[in-house]
Amino acid sequence: MPELPEVENTVSRIASEITGKRIRAAQVLWKRTITEPNVAQFKRILANATVSAVTRRGKFVVLHLRTKHTHTTNYYLFIHLRMAGSLHLRPAKLPPDKFVRMILQLTGGKALCFRDIRKFGRVSLTSDYKKISDRLGIDALDPQFNYRSLQQILGKKSGAIKPILLNQKLIAGIGNIYADESLWRARINPYHKASSLTPTEIKRLNNSIRLVLLAAIRMGGTDNGDGVVAGNNKPKVYGKNGDRCPRCRTLIVKTRIAQRGTHYCTKCQPLLKSNRIANIF
DNA sequence: CAAACTCCCTGTTAGC
DNA sequence: TGCTAACAGGGAGTTT
Numbered sequence: 001m002p003e004l005p006e007v008e009n010t011v012s013r014i015a016s017e018i019t020g021k022r023i024r025a026a027q028v029l030w031k032r033t034i035t036e037p038n039v040a041q042f043k044r045i046l047a048n049a050t051v052s053a054v055t056r057r058g059k060f061v062v063l064h065l066r067t068k069h070t071h072t073t074n075y076y077l078f079i080h081l082r083m084a085g086s087l088h089l090r091p092a093k094l095p096p097d098k099f100v101r102m103i104l105q106l107t108g109g110k111a112l113c114f115r116d117i118r119k120f121g122r123v124s125l126t127s128d129y130k131k132i133s134d135r136l137g138i139d140a141l142d143p144q145f146n147y148r149s150l151q152q153i154l155g156k157k158s159g160a161i162k163p164i165l166l167n168q169k170l171i172a173g174i175g176n177i178y179a180d181e182s183l184w185r186a187r188i189n190p191y192h193k194a195s196s197l198t199p200t201e202i203k204r205l206n207n208s209i210r211l212v213l214l215a216a217i218r219m220g221g222t223d224n225g226d227g228v229v230a231g232n233n234k235p236k237v238y239g240k241n242g243d244r245c246p247r248c249r250t251l252i253v254k255t256r257i258a259q260r261g262t263h264y265c266t267k268c269q270p271l272l273k274s275n276r277i278a279n280i281f
Numbered sequence: 282c283a284a285a286c287t288c289c290c291t292g293t294t295a296g297c
Numbered sequence: 298t299g300c301t302a303a304c305a306g307g308g309a310g311t312t313t
Contacts, residue, residue, distance in 0.1 A: 001305090001306065032289085059307085080307085080308085082306080082307055082308080083290095083305080083306045083307065084290090084291085084292090084306090116290095117290085117291065117292070118289090118290045118291055118292080118305095118306085119289075119290050120289070120290060120291095120306080120307070120308090159284080168307085168308080175306085175307075176305095176306070176307085258284080258285085259306095260307095261304095261305075
């Protein structure tokens, strides 16, 4: 499923191809994909808008757009791929398959297709970048995301570390796969009480998050078997319950934390009683 | 305020 | 073998 690395690679793949292109028309094949505004407005605003840049914020692909009606306005198309979404550039004349939910017809004979089997993906069009960006915490690959900022975030959090990593309001971009992979690399138990990580552990976790994400980007994304991402990166613990830990050969276990499947090594990622949160097991 | 549900979806897989 | 039910997941919204 697309998380920060897959979204980053999506942006890299399409940015140079669509920057500078004009949108001839937008087609909406599944209305609920569009969060805002309504479909008529959505199409009206996008028609003849020019793509000025493509960026990433957390797990969002952001198309920066310039419209020219009576005066110039900047708009932002926030695309969230959720679990199964993907963006494809294809010849405009080719008919889309049944999983394509939205199409931007571009000048130059190509179309940007938003394909999403499970219909969980969402697209928002707004002139207010901050409205969506401000809902998100610091980007996990922001150079400002360091030991100090992570320490600040964990500060008084009494809950387990794992759901903190998944909370986009606190840190943007980490999903279930990379949360588990980062904790494994940092040798921190997912149940570990967030506020009782030592400075050493916080440093290790901060470094692990960055390195795990960068490695995944470099490898072209992580292939977790759902066919959505065609990367070569293989998870060390995610989905590997029953397999052995690559570091110590102990069996990887799977549990559930905050309604999420969670994978870890009980030997490499031990949980001291003093660090345990209340009400587990 | 935080944690826990519920809902949205559908391809895949476990279980009978 | 063939069917059904459970499962997976991110985030918004609701309830506890």
